[in-house]
Amino acid sequence: MSVETLEEILHPQSVAVIGASANSRSWGYSYTHHLIEYGFRGDIYPVNPNYPEILGIKAYPNLSSVPGTVDYVVSCVPAGDVLSLLAECVQKEVKVVHLYTARFSETGREDAAELEQEILRQARKVGIRLIGPNCMGVYHPEHGLSFGYNLPKEPGPVGMLSQSGGGASGFVRVAANRGIRFSKVISYGNALDLNECDYLEYFAWDPKTQIIAVYIESPREGQRFFDMLRHVTSEKPVIIVKGGRGQAGNRATVSHTASLAGSMNTWEAMITQANAILAANFDELADLAISFSVLPPVRGPRVGIAGGGGGPSVLSADECEEAGLEVVPLPPEIRQELKDKGVSIWDWIGNPVDVSIIGGFGVADLDMLRMMGLNENFDLLIGLINENVMQTLSLPEGIAQRLQGAVGGYKQVKEETGKPLLAIVGDDSSGSDEYGQQNGQLVSEVRSNLIAAGIPFYPTVGRAANAARKLYDYYARKNP
Amino acid sequence: MSVETLEEILHPQSVAVIGASANSRSWGYSYTHHLIEYGFRGDIYPVNPNYPEILGIKAYPNLSSVPGTVDYVVSCVPAGDVLSLLAECVQKEVKVVHLYTARFSETGREDAAELEQEILRQARKVGIRLIGPNCMGVYHPEHGLSFGYNLPKEPGPVGMLSQSGGGASGFVRVAANRGIRFSKVISYGNALDLNECDYLEYFAWDPKTQIIAVYIESPREGQRFFDMLRHVTSEKPVIIVKGGRGQAGNRATVSHTASLAGSMNTWEAMITQANAILAANFDELADLAISFSVLPPVRGPRVGIAGGGGGPSVLSADECEEAGLEVVPLPPEIRQELKDKGVSIWDWIGNPVDVSIIGGFGVADLDMLRMMGLNENFDLLIGLINENVMQTLSLPEGIAQRLQGAVGGYKQVKEETGKPLLAIVGDDSSGSDEYGQQNGQLVSEVRSNLIAAGIPFYPTVGRAANAARKLYDYYARKNP
Numbered sequence: 001m002s003v004e005t006l007e008e009i010l011h012p013q014s015v016a017v018i019g020a021s022a023n024s025r026s027w028g029y030s031y032t033h034h035l036i037e038y039g040f041r042g043d044i045y046p047v048n049p050n051y052p053e054i055l056g057i058k059a060y061p062n063l064s065s066v067p068g069t070v071d072y073v074v075s076c077v078p079a080g081d082v083l084s085l086l087a088e089c090v091q092k093e094v095k096v097v098h099l100y101t102a103r104f105s106e107t108g109r110e111d112a113a114e115l116e117q118e119i120l121r122q123a124r125k126v127g128i129r130l131i132g133p134n135c136m137g138v139y140h141p142e143h144g145l146s147f148g149y150n151l152p153k154e155p156g157p158v159g160m161l162s163q164s165g166g167g168a169s170g171f172v173r174v175a176a177n178r179g180i181r182f183s184k185v186i187s188y189g190n191a192l193d194l195n196e197c198d199y200l201e202y203f204a205w206d207p208k209t210q211i212i213a214v215y216i217e218s219p220r221e222g223q224r225f226f227d228m229l230r231h232v233t234s235e236k237p238v239i240i241v242k243g244g245r246g247q248a249g250n251r252a253t254v255s256h257t258a259s260l261a262g263s264m265n266t267w268e269a270m271i272t273q274a275n276a277i278l279a280a281n282f283d284e285l286a287d288l289a290i291s292f293s294v295l296p297p298v299r300g301p302r303v304g305i306a307g308g309g310g311g312p313s314v315l316s317a318d319e320c321e322e323a324g325l326e327v328v329p330l331p332p333e334i335r336q337e338l339k340d341k342g343v344s345i346w347d348w349i350g351n352p353v354d355v356s357i358i359g360g361f362g363v364a365d366l367d368m369l370r371m372m373g374l375n376e377n378f379d380l381l382i383g384l385i386n387e388n389v390m391q392t393l394s395l396p397e398g399i400a401q402r403l404q405g406a407v408g409g410y411k412q413v414k415e416e417t418g419k420p421l422l423a424i425v426g427d428d429s430s431g432s433d434e435y436g437q438q439n440g441q442l443v444s445e446v447r448s449n450l451i452a453a454g455i456p457f458y459p460t461v462g463r464a465a466n467a468a469r470k471l472y473d474y475y476a477r478k479n480p
Numbered sequence: 481m482s483v484e485t486l487e488e489i490l491h492p493q494s495v496a497v498i499g500a501s502a503n504s505r506s507w508g509y510s511y512t513h514h515l516i517e518y519g520f521r522g523d524i525y526p527v528n529p530n531y532p533e534i535l536g537i538k539a540y541p542n543l544s545s546v547p548g549t550v551d552y553v554v555s556c557v558p559a560g561d562v563l564s565l566l567a568e569c570v571q572k573e574v575k576v577v578h579l580y581t582a583r584f585s586e587t588g589r590e591d592a593a594e595l596e597q598e599i600l601r602q603a604r605k606v607g608i609r610l611i612g613p614n615c616m617g618v619y620h621p622e623h624g625l626s627f628g629y630n631l632p633k634e635p636g637p638v639g640m641l642s643q644s645g646g647g648a649s650g651f652v653r654v655a656a657n658r659g660i661r662f663s664k665v666i667s668y669g670n671a672l673d674l675n676e677c678d679y680l681e682y683f684a685w686d687p688k689t690q691i692i693a694v695y696i697e698s699p700r701e702g703q704r705f706f707d708m709l710r711h712v713t714s715e716k717p718v719i720i721v722k723g724g725r726g727q728a729g730n731r732a733t734v735s736h737t738a739s740l741a742g743s744m745n746t747w748e749a750m751i752t753q754a755n756a757i758l759a760a761n762f763d764e765l766a767d768l769a770i771s772f773s774v775l776p777p778v779r780g781p782r783v784g785i786a787g788g789g790g791g792p793s794v795l796s797a798d799e800c801e802e803a804g805l806e807v808v809p810l811p812p813e814i815r816q817e818l819k820d821k822g823v824s825i826w827d828w829i830g831n832p833v834d835v836s837i838i839g840g841f842g843v844a845d846l847d848m849l850r851m852m853g854l855n856e857n858f859d860l861l862i863g864l865i866n867e868n869v870m871q872t873l874s875l876p877e878g879i880a881q882r883l884q885g886a887v888g889g890y891k892q893v894k895e896e897t898g899k900p901l902l903a904i905v906g907d908d909s910s911g912s913d914e915y916g917q918q919n920g921q922l923v924s925e926v927r928s929n930l931i932a933a934g935i936p937f938y939p940t941v942g943r944a945a946n947a948a949r950k951l952y953d954y955y956a957r958k959n960p
Contacts, residue, residue: 102837107828164791166836174906215791243794248807248831252797255830255837256790281795283940310736311644311695314723315761317732327728348587350735351728356646357582357735426654440920460763 003205006198009096009129010184011143012072013042016063016092018085019076020046020054027100028076030149032057038153040144045070063088073097074137079104079112082119082133090126097123099133104190106134106255120192135189136165139172139182142208147187148172156181158289159209161188161199164243164256167215171282178290179451183208195220197228204232211292213285214240217253229274237474238276239288242267275477277470287467290456295420298471300379302326304372305461306353306365307384307424313352316384316461323465327351331377338363338371366409373417379472380420382464383410385446385457403442407449414455420471422464423450423457483685486678489576489609490664491623492551493522496543496572498565499556500526500534507580508556510629512537518633520624525550543568553577554617559584559592562599562613570606577603579613584670586614586735600672615669616645619652619662622688627667628652636661638769639689641679644723644736645669647695651762658770659931663688675700677708684712691772693765694720697733709754717954718756719768722747755957757950767947770936775900778951780859782806784852785941786833786845787864787904793832796864796941803945807831811857818843818851846889853897859952860900862944863890865926865937883922887929894935900951902944903930903937 015035021028028048032055035044046054049061060066063073063085070092075085079101089097104116116133123130131137136147142155148169158180162168168187175182183206186199196219203209212232219225232238244253245264271278279285303325305316317327330351338346343363353368365383372378385406414421425446450457458464495515501508508528512535515524526534529541540546543553543565550572555565559581569577584596596613603610611617616627622635628649638660642648648667655662663686666679676699683692692712699705712718724733725744751758759765783805785796797807810831818826823843833848845863852858865886894901905926930937938944 106837107825109828162791164789164794166789167791167795170789170792217791217794241795243791243798245798246801246807248797248801248809249794251809252794252830252832252834255828256794256834281799281940281942282792309644309646309650311642311647311697311723312650314644314697314729314732314736315647315721317728318723318725319761321726321728327726329728329731345587348589348735350732352732354732354736357586440924444920460761462761 003202005129006194006202007206009072010138010140010145012095014045014068014070015040015042015072015074015145016045016047016060016066016070017074017076018047018063020048020051020059021076022051022054026076029054031074031076031100031147034146034148035144038141038144038146042071043068063092066092069093071095075099075101077101079115079133083115083122086119086122086126086128089128094128096129096131098131098135098137099189099192100135100137101132102134102189104133104192106190108255116190116192123193130193131186132189133192134165136169136187138187139168139185141182147185152176152181154181155183155208157183157208157210157293158213159183159203159206159211160185160213160215161196161203162186162215163188163191163196163217164215165189167241167243167282171213171215171285174282175286175289177447178286179456180286180289180293191220197221197224200225200228200232200238204228204236210236211289212236212238213289214238215243215282215285216240217243217256226270226274229270229276233275233474234478237292238274239279239285239292240271240276241279241281241285242271275474277474284463284466287458287463288470291422291467291471294454294456295422295471296418297475298380298420298468299475301469301472302328302377302379303382303465303468304328304351304369304378304380305382305384306368306372307355308352309356310354312384313354316352316382319460319462320382320465323462324469325380325465328377330372331375334371334375366413369413369421370416373413373419373421378419380422380468381413381417382422382424382461382468383413384424384461385410385450386424386426386443403446407446407453407455410450410455411453414453420468421455422468423455424459424461424464425450425457426459483682485609486674486682487686489552490618490620490625492575494525494548494550495520495522495552495554495625496525496527496540496546496550497554497556498527498543500528500531500539501556502531502534506556509534511554511556511580511627514626514628515624518621518624518626522551523548543572546572549573551575555579555581557581559595559613563595563602566599566602566606566608569608574608576609576611578611578615578617579669579672580615580617581612582614582669584613584672586670588735596670596672603673610673611666612669613672614645616649616667618667619648619665621662627665632656632661634661635663635688637663637688637690637773638693639663639683639686639691640665640693640695641676641683642667642695643669643671643676643697644695647721647723647762651693651695651765654762655766655769657927658766659936660766660769660773671700677701677704680705680708680712680718684708684716690716691769692716692718693769694718695723695762695765696720697723697736706750706754709751709756713755713954714958717772718754719759719765719772720751720756721759721761721765722751755954757954764943764946767938767943768950771902771947771951774934774936775902775951776898777955778860778900778948779955781949781952782808782857782859783862783945783948784808784831784849784858784860785862785864786848786852787835788832789836790834792864793834796832796862799940799942800862800945803942804949805860805945808857810852811855814851814855846893849893849901850896853893853899853901858899860902860948861893861897862902862904862941862948863893864904864941865890865930866904866906866923883926884929887926887933887935890930890935891933894933900948901935902948903935904939904941904944905930905937906939
């Protein structure tokens with residue numbers, strides 16, 4: 001397997017959807033829809049004997065009747081029809097078949113597993129590569145391939161390989177709302193032919209991919225996977241969600257992708273040794289992916305925090321320390337600077353900066369973030385952007401004004417200080433009543449503005465601190 | 481301190497706001513506003529020499545000029561004016577002064593700490609009780625007292641005492657969106673006179689309070705607090721967020737409420753010994769408060785899970801096990817039942833139930849939840865309500881339909897099985913684009929419906945599992 005082969009496979013000039021359909025609740029419909037919707041510029045061939053056209057495009061009764069050659073085939077037909085499809089693919093010089101088709105070895109049935117092996121033998125014999133089976137396939141927005149509705153059309157630096165299709169598509173959607181964009185996402189399911197190693201090798205090479213995200217339950221080639229991992233991480237961070245960590249999870253992986261998950265202790269050791277980054281779940285994967293996407297390297301653990309009231313500041317300090325950051329005291333030179341500016345509570349303000357005490361004293365949370373960011377005692381900054389306004393004395397209109405203004409100030413701090421700046425935008429504040437809905441819209445707006453300003457946001461201080469610490473560890477191990 | 485005294489204090493017949501104001505950005509305005517807005521039915525006396533009336537209510541130049549007696553005084557005047565205010569309070573037979581007024585010992589200044597002590601001496605001499613200083617005071621929706629805009633007006637079973645004002649008001653808002661309602665919330669700041677023990681004792685007695693939530697940095701009377709705690713928990717669960725767990729947090733508590741937080745190991749031991757429940761932050765406090773509010777007792781750790789696709793099911797199993805639940809295999813009698821119903825994949829379905837494999841086989845996630853709920857091998861159920869539809873093949877309209885229908889089914893399962901049922905409604909799915917906003921509204925609607933159905937929801941399986949495990953531990957220790 002050379003990366004060039006996969007590069008070619010991922011840039012088809014023509015795609016046929018076998019089992020295409022006009023029924024909008026079928027997968028044959030949605031794969032055809034996506035090719036149009038995401039602007040695939042090559043030839044699109046819906047294949048189904050029951051329709052003259054699908055979504056306004058001429059349909060063909062079978063693959064053989066499609067004119068010329070076909071690079072890429074999406075199979076939405078039942079498992080029992082795949083072998084005859086493969087035979088047709090040979091005539092059409094198909095390079096790859098994405099088997100959305102499922103119900104093979106993952107069912108635990110012997111006959112299904114045998115059929116799967118027979119498909120592999122046939123494909124190998126005729127030189128056709130397989131993605132899957134039992135997977136969503138490829139989301140490659142730059143080339144017009146997608147596996148889901150309403151995923152971003154613009155590309156970005158994150159490449160992902162995922163043993164889970166639902167996990168991959170769910171993650172792209174959730175990640176999109178955090179500002180994360182993707183080069184390619186490959187959901188590969190049972191990994192019958194092409195497997196995690198091929199994809200990892202490809203992403204390591206792919207110039208469009210700067211950060212690699214992985215959801216894996218069990219590698220088909222464990223040794224090769226870890227060997228490869230060690231090389232990749234010196235160039236690109238690799239963030240791994242490992243599914244099937246315990247007894248029940250392990251049992252579930254068998255019926256999910258017919259794989260055995262292996263001991264988590266071994267995984268942890270291997271991942272750490274390779275300087276890859278372990279994430280517990282897709283939420284943490286998103287935290288890390290956006291952090292690597294937009295933050296400058298985190299060069300140390302010393303954090304300056306501002307924006308919360310008294311109690312939230314205390315808890316912010318706790319959560320940062322528990323995540324392995326150092327919440328250093330304000331250094332004398334910052335106290336002196338405050339004193340020089342006539343801030344009478346220069347000796348009372350601390351880190352975290354409690355915004356409930358500074359009102360009316362001529363210093364704001366943004367001033368404090370700036371001072372800490374410019375000071376050599378701080379490696380990174382965490383700002384609670386809506387914590388203080390949520391508990392404000394103002395009426396809701398006042399909250400809106402202050403929130404809308406906040407992002408501009410954050411952007412200035414980020415640019416002036418050059419330090420990693422992580423924003424906290426609480427999630428749980430939007431509710432179903434009128435106020436909650438207003439607030440939900442406001443929070444949405446603030447998030448969009450933060451994304452546009454290149455500032456990552458997190459729902460809690462604990463999650464931001466955890467991401468920051470993992471970035472710090474990654475960079476420290478990479479360049480000790 | 482008798483609970484009757486506090487009961488009387490919390491049910492005033494007249495309230496004066498000293499430093500009331502027509503400036504909507506002042507606290508004197510907002511406390512006056514809240515009395516009207518939340519329907520306080522006694523006499524309201526705004527006090528400020530500069531206004532003839534405030535918010536349509538006659539204002540008085542000083543407390544002495546208010547007619548008759550005054551039960552409850554909110555002080556929004558500067559620290560230096562509190563002693564003379566106390567003198568006026570004596571004439572008016574004031575029972576309690578809530579000192580919103582701050583900048584006392586928490587500033588670290590000796591003169592401010594001395595003034596605070598003098599205020600205590602004067603108050604004790606004349607028999608006036610103090611809430612605070614440096615606090616938001618009382619939210620008692622049933623009686624028309626509030627400390628924030630847009631907090632729920634209807635009461636509920638949770639009583640809260642909080643050393644942090646911002647924490648308390650932020651929490652009430654966040655909790656409201658989860659369906660949590662409060663009997664009373666008392667933010668008590670520096671705890672100069674009435675302290676955490678008085679409030680805990682009150683909530684232990686208060687027939688309106690079934691669950692007690694606590695945010696505390698440091699008790700004024702540690703031994704009394706823990707002695708009391710041991711008694712309370714046999715009647716009512718007590719959930720505690722401890723602020724100031726580490727070095728920096730401890731430093732921050734000094735400037736926040738002039739208290740020293742103490743060793744976290746001691747706290748953990750004491751809390752466990754008392755069968756109280758430790759929560760890491762306000763999010764976990766909300767998880768636990770809603771769980772205790774609406775779930776029946778969790779009698780064991782064996783969980784049935786349904787609603788996620790393949791990868792999310794695997795991770796759900798992992799997160800449940802990591803939280804201390806047991807993800808038991810499907811028992812033979814459920815397999816037999818599936819077989820009898822003609823479900824051909826009776827041997828493939830597992831727990832967690834992977835919804836991506838069951839479509840078209842005559843069994844739905846709700847059927848599986850019902851079967852597990854009715855089976856003696858399961859102590860509780862977790863259902864992923866929007867996980868499966870987020871990754872669905874349907875167009876967005878299809879998602880809306882399915883989500884809107886889901887809650888009704890959950891309610892049936894809850895009622896038929898009688899087992900604790902926890903719903904997962906993902907948070908991060910709402911975004912700033914059109915689809916994201918639609919989805920955000922939909923999620924809001926689903927949450928409202930769940931609240932109405934008495935089903936608690938959580939943003940992740942991990943958080944639900946953690947809450948369930950802590951409930952199980954509480955009930956197991958309470959009735960071993």
